[in-house]
Amino acid sequence: MSKNAVRVLVTGAADIEKEPIRVLVTGAAGQIGYALVPMVARGAMLGPDQPVILHMLDIEPAAEALNGVKMELIDAAFPLLKDVIATTDVVEACTGVDIAVMVGGFPRKEGMERKDVMSKNVSIYKAQASALEKHANTNCKVLVVANPANTNALILKEFAPSIPEKNITCLTRLDHNRALGQISERLDIQVSDVKNVIIWGNHSSTQYPDVSHVTVTSSDGQKPARELIADDQWLRTEFIKTVQQRGAAIIKARKLSSALSAASSACDHIRDWVLGTPKGTWVSMGVYSDGSYGIPSGLIYSFPVTCEKGEWSIVQGLKINEFSRTKMDATANELIEEKSLAYSCLN
Numbered sequence: 001m002s003k004n005a006v007r008v009l010v011t012g013a014a015d016i017e018k019e020p021i022r023v024l025v026t027g028a029a030g031q032i033g034y035a036l037v038p039m040v041a042r043g044a045m046l047g048p049d050q051p052v053i054l055h056m057l058d059i060e061p062a063a064e065a066l067n068g069v070k071m072e073l074i075d076a077a078f079p080l081l082k083d084v085i086a087t088t089d090v091v092e093a094c095t096g097v098d099i100a101v102m103v104g105g106f107p108r109k110e111g112m113e114r115k116d117v118m119s120k121n122v123s124i125y126k127a128q129a130s131a132l133e134k135h136a137n138t139n140c141k142v143l144v145v146a147n148p149a150n151t152n153a154l155i156l157k158e159f160a161p162s163i164p165e166k167n168i169t170c171l172t173r174l175d176h177n178r179a180l181g182q183i184s185e186r187l188d189i190q191v192s193d194v195k196n197v198i199i200w201g202n203h204s205s206t207q208y209p210d211v212s213h214v215t216v217t218s219s220d221g222q223k224p225a226r227e228l229i230a231d232d233q234w235l236r237t238e239f240i241k242t243v244q245q246r247g248a249a250i251i252k253a254r255k256l257s258s259a260l261s262a263a264s265s266a267c268d269h270i271r272d273w274v275l276g277t278p279k280g281t282w283v284s285m286g287v288y289s290d291g292s293y294g295i296p297s298g299l300i301y302s303f304p305v306t307c308e309k310g311e312w313s314i315v316q317g318l319k320i321n322e323f324s325r326t327k328m329d330a331t332a333n334e335l336i337e338e339k340s341l342a343y344s345c346l347n
């Protein structure tokens with residue numbers, strides 16, 4: 001049977017293998033790509049019974065390394081991995097994909113701000129928007145990881161007008177997970193017992209990690225994290241700063257930007273989007289603003305969302321105090337500035 005043929009393996013009356021889902025990873029020869037593709041092939045993104053076909057894109061200078069990644073994927077003999085396409089041709093990479101994880105681009109190096117990588121990256125996202133629009137599946141879900149992630153996603157949305165705007169998102173789940181991690185460390189509890197942090201805004205040092213609604217599961221039920229931490233000064237200063245600056249701290253320590261945590265969080269983002277968020281839990285996703293919470297539309301902004309049947313919805317009705325309002329507006333203002341800078345880079 002050819003690898004591309006739709007397989008229906010009937011091994012027992014009720015045992016029918018699902019059709020493979022095609023997942024594009026751009027920048028697949030890079031460090032996030034190298035961590036991400038085995039996670040996808042193992043089922044960490046789409047579930048342990050979901051076959052996948054990986055489409056890996058990189059640029060010509062990385063073609064040999066990309067082929068090496070393909071060789072390793074074959075060598076790992078992942079049962080869920082039905083085929084691997086490794087290419088430097090953007091059309092071949094985008095054709096027929098159901099999920100696109102856009103990691104390709106230039107990472108920030110020590111001492112650089114995200115704005116420094118803006119001009120290199122937004123032009124890549126403008127070009128790849130049209131390839132996705134023309135060649136991906138109509139309902140393709142897009143996750144932009146490469147920085148500046150929110151603004152790259154916005155450029156992709158603007159230059160791919162026929163992709164539904166709800167299908168274009170950016171990664172702030174890493175920041176969300178970092179905030180959960182900091183709270184669990186502070187309280188010396190399991191991270192799985194902490195939920196409902198919010199990352200508002202930009203995946204940058206202006207993001208606002210908000211603990212106002214975080215709860216902790218303990219033997220006597222759910223308790224607000226704020227009450228258990230009992231140190232508002234820490235929550236308003238050091239905690240926020242640590243989460244905002246975590247990317248820079250990893251770069252300082254590794255001399256490379258975060259990769260395994262970024263790859264794992266990208267899997268979390270797509271898994272929850274496609275398979276749904278657990279009841280009573282929300283996650284943070286960078287999505288196209290509809291004006292909720294007074295955030296201007298026309299920006300890709302991180303909100304708390306729940307997901308069901310492959311659709312995200314912004315959690316509504318949360319109380320916003322004055323401290324939060326100021327921080328939410330500051331990060332929105334940075335995104336407005338980034339948007340105009342991005343357009344000036346494209347002109």
Ligand SMILES: NC(=O)c1ccc[n+]([C@@H]2O[C@H](COP(=O)([O-])OP(=O)(O)OC[C@H]3O[C@@H](n4cnc5c(N)ncnc54)[C@H](O)[C@@H]3O)[C@@H](O)[C@H]2O)c1
Pocket residue numbers: 026027028029030031032033057058059062103104105106107108124144145146147148149171172174175203257258259262
């Ligand atoms: N949103 C987040 O939470 C988050 C977290 C970590 C890193 N990042 C960002 O993710 C991106 C990738 O990081 P990395 O550490 O893997 O970088 P990397 O340099 O190791 O890999 C990037 C890869 O992209 C490739 N590439 C460059 N231009 C391309 C193009 N036009 N098409 C396809 N591929 C192209 C490069 O050849 C390279 O292999 C960076 O922009 C980084 O800042 C985002």
Ligand SMILES: O=C(O)C[C@H](O)C(=O)O
Pocket residue numbers: 107108147174246247248250257258
């Ligand atoms: O901060 C960076 O530039 C890398 C990445 O976005 C991160 O958050 O780790």
